[in-house]
Amino acid sequence: MPRSNRPSRGKKAAEPIEDLNLNTLRMGVRRTEFKRGVEYTVQTSVGANAEDTKTWMCPYCNLQIAKGLSHLVAFDSVRGVETRRHFHTACWSSFQGPLL
Ligand SMILES: [Zn+2]
Incomplete structure (x- = not known):
């Protein structure tokens, strides 16, 4: 992502990008990512929703995702929600597919 070095016009419009990303994560925004095509x-x-009694295993590290822990839900866009898995956020970054 190119970093914009726009000069601020009078007002301080320097919104830290990191904060924006954090807000996006908290809102549970859906996005699309490509891994190996x-x-x-x-x-x-x-993590804190109606499915309170449910726990998930992260398919990358094979460890349980702790209740209330913010994480990612991912599925193969072509094969559909059948392939949906819960990942630790860091594990998803390392994961290269495919989803089984
Ligand atoms: Zn994991």
């Missing part, structure tokens, strides 16, 4: 739909999850 495969398109995935990725959605953030704050």
